[in-house]
Amino acid sequence: MRTLLDPVPTGASPLLSVRGLTVRYGGPHAAPALSCLNLDIAHGEIVGVLGESGSGKSTLALSISGLLPSKTCIEGSILFRGQDLRQLEESGWQEIRGAKISAMFQEPGLALSPVMRVGDQIAEVIRAHRPTARNRLKQECLQALTEVCMPEADRIYNSYPHQLSGGQLHRVVMAQALACQPDLVIADEPTRSLDVTIQAEILDLLRSVRRKFGCALIFITHNPALLAGFADRVLVMYGGRIVEHGPVTQVFQRPFHPYTKGLLQLIPSSSAREGLARMTRLPAIPGSLSDADRLTRGCVFEPRCSARIARCQSKFPDESTPEPDRRVSCFNHGI
Amino acid sequence: MKYLRRRAIHGVLLLFGVSVLCFLFSDLAPGSFFDEMKLNPQISPSTVAALRSQYGLDQPLALRYFLWMKSVARGDWGYSFAYNAPVRSLLVVRARNTMILTTTATLLAWLIAIPLGIWVADCAGRLQDRLAMAGTSVLLAVPELVLVLALLYWIVRTHALPVGGMASPNADSLALWAKLRDLAAHLVVPVATLVLASLPILLRHVRASIIEVLRAPFIQAARGHGIGRARLLFRYALPAAANPMISLFGLSIAGLLSGSLLVEVIMGWPGLGPLLLEASISRDIHVVVGAVMASTLFMILGSFLADVMLLVVDPRVRLD
Amino acid sequence: MGSEHAARLALAPSLVRARGLSKRFAQRQSFSRKEFLVDALTEVDLDLPSQCLTTLVGESGCGKSTLASCLAMLERPDRGEIWLEDRDLTRLSPRDQRKLRPNIQMVFQDSAGALNPRFSAAEIIMEPLEIQRQGTRKDLRARACDWMAEVGLSPDWADRRPLEFSGGQRQRLAIARAIALKPKLLILDESLSGLDLSTQAQILNLLLDLQAEHCLTCLLISHDLTLVGQVADFVLVMQQGRIVESGPRAEIFRRPQHPHTQQLLASSRVAESAFRAAAGGRS
Numbered sequence A: 001m002r003t004l005l006d007p008v009p010t011g012a013s014p015l016l017s018v019r020g021l022t023v024r025y026g027g028p029h030a031a032p033a034l035s036c037l038n039l040d041i042a043h044g045e046i047v048g049v050l051g052e053s054g055s056g057k058s059t060l061a062l063s064i065s066g067l068l069p070s071k072t073c074i075e076g077s078i079l080f081r082g083q084d085l086r087q088l089e090e091s092g093w094q095e096i097r098g099a100k101i102s103a104m105f106q107e108p109g110l111a112l113s114p115v116m117r118v119g120d121q122i123a124e125v126i127r128a129h130r131p132t133a134r135n136r137l138k139q140e141c142l143q144a145l146t147e148v149c150m151p152e153a154d155r156i157y158n159s160y161p162h163q164l165s166g167g168q169l170h171r172v173v174m175a176q177a178l179a180c181q182p183d184l185v186i187a188d189e190p191t192r193s194l195d196v197t198i199q200a201e202i203l204d205l206l207r208s209v210r211r212k213f214g215c216a217l218i219f220i221t222h223n224p225a226l227l228a229g230f231a232d233r234v235l236v237m238y239g240g241r242i243v244e245h246g247p248v249t250q251v252f253q254r255p256f257h258p259y260t261k262g263l264l265q266l267i268p269s270s271s272a273r274e275g276l277a278r279m280t281r282l283p284a285i286p287g288s289l290s291d292a293d294r295l296t297r298g299c300v301f302e303p304r305c306s307a308r309i310a311r312c313q314s315k316f317p318d319e320s321t322p323e324p325d326r327r328v329s330c331f332n333h334g335i
Numbered sequence B: 001m002k003y004l005r006r007r008a009i010h011g012v013l014l015l016f017g018v019s020v021l022c023f024l025f026s027d028l029a030p031g032s033f034f035d036e037m038k039l040n041p042q043i044s045p046s047t048v049a050a051l052r053s054q055y056g057l058d059q060p061l062a063l064r065y066f067l068w069m070k071s072v073a074r075g076d077w078g079y080s081f082a083y084n085a086p087v088r089s090l091l092v093v094r095a096r097n098t099m100i101l102t103t104t105a106t107l108l109a110w111l112i113a114i115p116l117g118i119w120v121a122d123c124a125g126r127l128q129d130r131l132a133m134a135g136t137s138v139l140l141a142v143p144e145l146v147l148v149l150a151l152l153y154w155i156v157r158t159h160a161l162p163v164g165g166m167a168s169p170n171a172d173s174l175a176l177w178a179k180l181r182d183l184a185a186h187l188v189v190p191v192a193t194l195v196l197a198s199l200p201i202l203l204r205h206v207r208a209s210i211i212e213v214l215r216a217p218f219i220q221a222a223r224g225h226g227i228g229r230a231r232l233l234f235r236y237a238l239p240a241a242a243n244p245m246i247s248l249f250g251l252s253i254a255g256l257l258s259g260s261l262l263v264e265v266i267m268g269w270p271g272l273g274p275l276l277l278e279a280s281i282s283r284d285i286h287v288v289v290g291a292v293m294a295s296t297l298f299m300i301l302g303s304f305l306a307d308v309m310l311l312v313v314d315p316r317v318r319l320d
Numbered sequence C: 001m002g003s004e005h006a007a008r009l010a011l012a013p014s015l016v017r018a019r020g021l022s023k024r025f026a027q028r029q030s031f032s033r034k035e036f037l038v039d040a041l042t043e044v045d046l047d048l049p050s051q052c053l054t055t056l057v058g059e060s061g062c063g064k065s066t067l068a069s070c071l072a073m074l075e076r077p078d079r080g081e082i083w084l085e086d087r088d089l090t091r092l093s094p095r096d097q098r099k100l101r102p103n104i105q106m107v108f109q110d111s112a113g114a115l116n117p118r119f120s121a122a123e124i125i126m127e128p129l130e131i132q133r134q135g136t137r138k139d140l141r142a143r144a145c146d147w148m149a150e151v152g153l154s155p156d157w158a159d160r161r162p163l164e165f166s167g168g169q170r171q172r173l174a175i176a177r178a179i180a181l182k183p184k185l186l187i188l189d190e191s192l193s194g195l196d197l198s199t200q201a202q203i204l205n206l207l208l209d210l211q212a213e214h215c216l217t218c219l220l221i222s223h224d225l226t227l228v229g230q231v232a233d234f235v236l237v238m239q240q241g242r243i244v245e246s247g248p249r250a251e252i253f254r255r256p257q258h259p260h261t262q263q264l265l266a267s268s269r270v271a272e273s274a275f276r277a278a279a280g281g282r283s
Helices: A057-065 A090-096 A118-129 A134-147 A153-157 A166-178 A196-213 A248-253 A258-266 B002-028 B035-039 B045-054 B061-074 B087-122 B127-141 B144-158 B176-214 B217-224 B229-240 B242-254 B261-267 B272-281 B285-313 C003-011 C064-071 C094-103 C121-131 C137-150 C155-159 C167-179 C197-214 C225-231 C249-254 C259-278
Strands: A016-024 A032-041 A046-050 A073-080 A101-104 A184-188 A216-221 A233-238 A241-247 A320-323 A326-328 C014-028 C035-049 C053-057 C079-084 C104-107 C185-189 C217-222 C234-239 C242-248
Touching (some): A016 A057, A032 A057, A057 A073, A057 A184, A057 A216, A101 A166, A118 A153, A118 A166, A134 A153, A134 A166, A196 A216, A196 C259, A233 A258, A241 A248, A241 A258, A258 C197, B087 B127, B087 B229, B087 B261, B144 B176, B144 B261, B176 B229, B176 B261, C014 C064, C035 C064, C035 C217, C053 C064, C053 C197, C121 C137, C121 C167, C137 C155, C167 C185, C167 C197, C185 C197, C217 C225, C225 C259, C234 C249, C234 C259, C242 C249
Parallel strands (some): A046 A216, A046 A233, A101 A184, A184 A216, C053 C234
Antiparallel strands (some): A016 A032, A016 A073, A233 A241, A241 A326, A320 A326, C014 C079
């Protein structure tokens, strides 16, 4: 089992490499949910995906786990450890899902079967990938539960989902995702609608678990405050495209893309927090994404952008590299 | 526990109520068993009257009911005028025959409906599903009577199977294995009819429940963990879809003694159905009451069993 | 802003006052006689200043929704009084309560569940107006379209069903329905949870605009202070059925007294302080 202390060979090929991924639900002429996505994820890194509803972040999660509905039009390539996932049959996917690539979705209460014991559900995941003897199975499940810091693992093992609290359910789902020690974990808004106190706990847990197992993590969220101090890199998505990309500290310190700037303005800055100034109005980004916007030839964010220029309507901006290790797709990012 | 006790008490009250209604309605129907005899010129009216008083039919209804209750408490269910035998032995034999038929049919129907329903739900929207739905629609539309007559016609033409009854004339002289084969041969048509009649509803319910459950997020999540399709359907979807199916199963049990009347009458199967029919027509009152009570008992047991099964299967309903 | 707002705060009379509210629920397990008594509210006192935005924060299960239901006359408290201006809501007969209902309206957390999926958007807004018999159908439809425009929804969408809207748009619809009766108090029970940050900000701005335009008093129930904390006038902190701290926003943020308040503020600050560190003290 790899840990973070093992040196990752420099120049090693990325764990996950996505090129030109375009996904359309509902036929080849429908509005794309994802457009020409390029993405690399190295072993063991935490990548944050930031975006609002409709940005395509959930579609990205579903594409990487192969859970898109069968009628979806997918173009592009998804290489995982050099293997093209798009070529896989369902049986190939079953080997990968849960064992190499694991996903945690929103609402853990709904992600568990209400009529099966929680321990059995974790055992099913292990069984699906490794033939294991019955008593060994229970041991491994209990261990998985202890890894996610569940006290009374035995009692939890025998409980049903409706007997557990929200925080406990989150941990169970995490135990399920990590049971087979996957290389890549995708967490799709795991803290949505959670109390703030529990949010902080879950983030801490993810951090410690990742340190222990050394798996790569894709953390999808709409709230930039959660990524600070947590993710290594951040991808900002809007309307199915990546609009900005770079190390978290740099992107949050000096955002380039107008959308990123708009999002970051919402997080309270120190002066307001100390109670000196009450805001009469929040600096919200006006408007919202509509399907028509996606079909445009120009920039998807253009209708809502405060920095738009004439060029923005005619062509989607290519990725430019204003600084090393940072990429942004904007004609007018102000540098 | 308290819940089960409460249900048991309700059951007894229900039986009591049904018995009262049964007596009442039988009495409301004009005439009595011995009225047929009145038409016979060779029997004098005084003989008829004497018979009537011998069997207590000239006493008031309430008294008759009370006497009947007393004897039921002793285990004596009354006396059949037509068969000249205690009701109980009659009922036991006939009920056993009916149970052989209906239990086989119910088990078979469910054993086909569940896997077929799951398979059809898995290919929802595709050709297999649409064919299955068309087939069940046709079967639902065809009355049971037509089904049994059609099958009867076919075996009369082809002599493939015995035409009716439960046993061949020489059945008593056969060895055990041959007797069972004979019984099976006689069972084929009635069971086939009952299965064809009940299968469409069961299949549709199973299909609908499974389709509903397959839409749930936890199925998607389990798929995301690499659980195979077959295991997903049988270990995840089926238990979660069990609730409505259990209620339906309870109804199946409830109908074990009462659902096969038509088939029994037409195929000459010596079950509770023909007995009840004859007894109703000839006003053989104790037989009627006894048969109705037996059916009611099964209905109560059926729904009770369904509740117990729900308690066992669904942890959300359970007493913690 | 500044001094005139502060002055307004200081003088604000209370629109709604509650004293000693208590509510206890008896929960029974199915098929059992055993009852669990849950004290949802214990001796709750609160004041909602008129035309101000008050936020009520607390963890899940602390009784915020029960309090909201009692204020909106959807539940009856076991003990205590709720005064709307000069009338005690807890002592009213159902008929009098019905007359006062237009004054207090509520927006719920799950917009998809709170809006009848078979009604069109216009019908949803018209429904309370029809119940209170405020005009003919044609009038009401025109008014409904006006309200849609006011909350930022295009009147062209008047015939769309709620599920055809996005989450943020549905909440706008729910707000339109709530203010159609021109209430004095608008209660939002976790209506912003589950929405994106940017959508939350837009809806908060909408609320501030509506508050100014229609002299609304708003009670916003939330577990997350990130955005609400920036625009609220007053803060109430609740824990396990009791109000543990209350006061003007500046006071609570600067000097939280009760440990639970400190804990809540600390949790929402953990992510944000990391954020500020990452952003290098950008202001």
